[in-house]
Amino acid sequence: MASVVEVLARLGGSATSAELARATTRAALKAAVEQGEVERLTRGIYGLPILGADKMAAIAYDGVVSHLSAAVAWKLPLLVRPEKPHITVPVKRRPRPGRPVVMHWAAVSSAERIGRMTSLLRTVLDCARILPFGEALAVADAALATGQLSRDELEAAATAMRGPGRPNALRIAAAAIDRSESFLESMLRSLLIAERIDGFEPQLLVDTGGTLARVDLGYRSAQVALEAEGYEFHGSAGDFAADCRRYDDLVAAGWLVLRFTYQQVLGDPRWVVETVRSAVAQRSPAANDRR
Known part of the structure; x- marks a missing residue:
């Protein structure tokens, strides 16, 4: 007779007690739960811990992983990962006690129910x-x-x-x-959009006189480049040297390079906005004409 874990694996990781009874015994199920090999998700439903907390919660509530939890599953960046699973259940589903979750009520498609998670678009x-x-x-x-x-x-x-x-x-x-290459770059761009600072192009290629330098956000006419500097460490001394050379090439070609850190973009957005606005105003063609 197959083990409870093997039976659950064949059934996709979860099953009802009635489904398990056809392939194993109650004693084996009880032992598997006590040993931590299997979890009781809700009354009459069991699953393998490998499913993860979010999917186990979705199965327990007969819903789907959604919102921030689905974003994590899709490997989309979040400022803060959710402390509890976000689960969406059909609109008419009544609340019931169970695992700690953030519950949402909305229509759930058959495809989402099968995969136990919202689509990328819906997420x-x-x-x-x-x-x-x-x-x-x-x-x-x-x-x-x-x-x-x-x-x-x-x-x-x-x-x-x-x-x-x-x-x-x-x-x-x-x-x-x-074309955005990082969470921080998107956050920096969002500040410009919110403050209606137009003219910056994402991932702009700049000709620095024989070589092309890519900047996170570039304003062509004002020659202002914005760089979102995250925590990422340069992979090698060569990478660090290449990055420094890119900045130097931009400056030598007449560009002003403003580098903003994670702490500045998230913690002091007003200063970031005013710094960018001031730099653009000073270097815009109209400002140069007045000099």
Whole structure:
């Protein structure tokens, strides 16, 4: 007779007690639970710990992993990972006691029920419902960068949305790009968008006189480059030297390079905005004409 773990693995990781009874014994199930090999998810339903807390919660409530938890599963960047699983259940489902979760009520498609998780598109829209603009934009940028979601699909879905978060979703769909290379870069760009500082192009290639330098955000006419400096460490001394040379080449070519850290973008956004605004104002063609 197969072990309880083997039976559950064959059944996709979870099963009802009735399904398990056809392939194993109650004594074996009880022993597997006591040994921590199997978890009782809710009354009459058991699962393997390898499913993870989020999916086990979704099965326990007969819902789907959604919102911030789905963003984690899709490997989309978040400022703060959720402490409890976000689970969406059908609208008419009554609340019931169970595992600690953040519960949402909404329509759930058959495909989502099968996979126990919201689609990439729906995850982006769900995050737009509950996250601030900058954080939700970072989620949308990363989703577009996967190549599994198009800007047109996102805009159409945001337009069709109803209920809380629609205005935020529409702004995000209009601003999201597939070229952002980091959460911090998206957050920096969101500050410019919120303050209506136009003219910056993401991942701009600048000719520095024989070589091309890529900048996170570049303003061509004012020759101002913005760099979002995260915690990432340069992989080698050679990488560090190449990065320094890129900055030097930009400065030698007449560009002003402003480098903003994670702490500055997240902790002092007003200073970041005013610094960028001042730099652009000083270096704009109109300002140069007055000198």
